[in-house]
Amino acid sequence: MRSAVTLDRLQAGDHVCWAFDDDTDPPGLRIVGEADLATRDALVAVVAGLTEDAAVEDRPITVDVSELSFADGAAAQALVCAARSAPAGVRVVGALTTLARLISLVGGDDVPGPSIHLDHTDDDVSGSSPEGSEQD
Amino acid sequence: MDTLADMAGRSDQSFAHLGLCYENLADYVAGVVPFVENALAEKTPVMIAVPGERLDLVREHLGAAADDILLADMAVEGRNPGWILPGVLLDFANRHPDQPVAMVGEPIWPDRSVDEYPACVVHEALINEAFAGRDGAVLCPYDVANLEPAVVKDAHQTHPVMIANGATQSSAQFVDPYATVAEFRNPLPNPPAVAAAMTYRHPADLTAVRRFVTKEATRAGFDSARATDVAVAVNELASNTIEHTAGGGRIAVWSDDEAFICQVADGGHIADPLAGYVLPPPSERRGRGLVLVNRASDLVRMHTHSGGTTFRAFFYR
Numbered sequence: 001m002r003s004a005v006t007l008d009r010l011q012a013g014d015h016v017c018w019a020f021d022d023d024t025d026p027p028g029l030r031i032v033g034e035a036d037l038a039t040r041d042a043l044v045a046v047v048a049g050l051t052e053d054a055a056v057e058d059r060p061i062t063v064d065v066s067e068l069s070f071a072d073g074a075a076a077q078a079l080v081c082a083a084r085s086a087p088a089g090v091r092v093v094g095a096l097t098t099l100a101r102l103i104s105l106v107g108g109d110d111v112p113g114p115s116i117h118l119d120h121t122d123d124d125v126s127g128s129s130p131e132g133s134e135q136d
Numbered sequence: 137m138d139t140l141a142d143m144a145g146r147s148d149q150s151f152a153h154l155g156l157c158y159e160n161l162a163d164y165v166a167g168v169v170p171f172v173e174n175a176l177a178e179k180t181p182v183m184i185a186v187p188g189e190r191l192d193l194v195r196e197h198l199g200a201a202a203d204d205i206l207l208a209d210m211a212v213e214g215r216n217p218g219w220i221l222p223g224v225l226l227d228f229a230n231r232h233p234d235q236p237v238a239m240v241g242e243p244i245w246p247d248r249s250v251d252e253y254p255a256c257v258v259h260e261a262l263i264n265e266a267f268a269g270r271d272g273a274v275l276c277p278y279d280v281a282n283l284e285p286a287v288v289k290d291a292h293q294t295h296p297v298m299i300a301n302g303a304t305q306s307s308a309q310f311v312d313p314y315a316t317v318a319e320f321r322n323p324l325p326n327p328p329a330v331a332a333a334m335t336y337r338h339p340a341d342l343t344a345v346r347r348f349v350t351k352e353a354t355r356a357g358f359d360s361a362r363a364t365d366v367a368v369a370v371n372e373l374a375s376n377t378i379e380h381t382a383g384g385g386r387i388a389v390w391s392d393d394e395a396f397i398c399q400v401a402d403g404g405h406i407a408d409p410l411a412g413y414v415l416p417p418p419s420e421r422r423g424r425g426l427v428l429v430n431r432a433s434d435l436v437r438m439h440t441h442s443g444g445t446t447f448r449a450f451f452y453r
Binding site: 034036037070072080105106 | 338339340342343346361364365367368371372375378379415418419421422424425427428431
């Protein structure tokens with residue numbers, strides 16, 4: 001199990017170490033909570049750690065967002081920016097359709113190179129099609 | 137036929153924003169098809185974003201040439217007038233950064249609602265500013281036989297150059313686009329008395345804001361995906377208040393036969409008329425919130441002045 005960071009428990013300036021020990025394969029981290037203005041500094045800390053560690057990592061880094069229950073546009077943008085600095089790219093796992101769409105909108109699918117790769121779980125209903133509604 | 141550069145209405149830029157008045161489908165074809173064929177002959181990338189049945193018509197007349205064109209159903213892709221610039225026209229232009237582009241964009245049709253129409257005029261006015269200095273052209277067809285005369289008059293106000301009956305003329309009624317934007321972003325009527333409301337002020341309030349609008353959207357019959365769209369849009373608007381104004385804001389939500397409606401009001405003033413219509417470059421960390429609101433909503437109306445700003449986002453049933 002990848003180690004988790006819970007956004008609302010982080011303080012501004014906290015250093016988040018992504019610490020890729022050999023037991024964690026693929027290397028990465030789970031982000032837990034809601035990524036909004038209230039936790040933006042925490043997310044910046046997470047992303048700073050990602051950027052630092054990604055620079056020396058030759059495998060794609062996995063960011064597990066399946067327990068991220070909300071992400072705003074700035075959060076999506078922060079992930080995309082971090083992904084750009086990772087030589088082997090970033091794999092986002094468990095993104096709800098909403099976050100996937102936000103990432104796409106902020107340019108995450110427009111970047112040449114490995115960059116950001118989305119593994120959809122689609123555990124919320126997709127897009128705005130009314131017929132696709134499974135009850136949650 | 138003139139080149140794109142020849143058609144530019146103002147000498148300080150090479151971008152042409154052309155209104156095309158058509159009385160019937162023959163007019164339509166006679167106006168749109170040569171515009172497209174000339175652009176293709178110059179190897180200019182072309183997009184046609186018009187309502188579906190018009191799309192079928194031009195596709196039929198262009199034949200094999202249509203294969204080289206990006207076709208979009210404006211009634212779908214551009215249903216939200218505020219999404220046409222960032223999501224359709226600029227999106228296309230930005231994919232061809234070093235070339236002129238030619239676009240046919242028909243944002244206004246007779247079925248546009250009274251709520252949508254002012255946002256359509258704002259869109260038309262902002263085209264002039266969003267593409268200022270860019271090389272290319274947008275041709276905007278107007279169904280003058282079926283649109284109100286006032287709509288045709290507004291087209292003359294938002295397009296520097298108008299084409300009617302085969303003649304291309306600069307529009308004497310064209311005015312400063314930002315004056316038109318201010319005119320059509322007029323004050324919104326008060327929410328109905330039955331609207332549910334809440335206030336917010338601090339970042340920690342955002343969770344409650346999202347919970348409130350999600351609950352109300354669900355109560356209005358929205359499924360969880362659509363309720364999430366509502367939460368995303370309102371969260372961005374409320375975040376803007378908290379980040380950029382000294383005070384808090386107030387949310388009111390209600391439903392009518394067509395839509396679930398969220399109003400977000402605060403004491404701030406949005407000085408840039410293009411905010412929400414232009415995506416910043418990918419490297420820029422800020423400036424996407426209002427674009428996201430346009431993406432998640434079916435319609436966004438806005439009124440801003442030195443004393444405050446009111447957004448009204450519509451989510452169609």
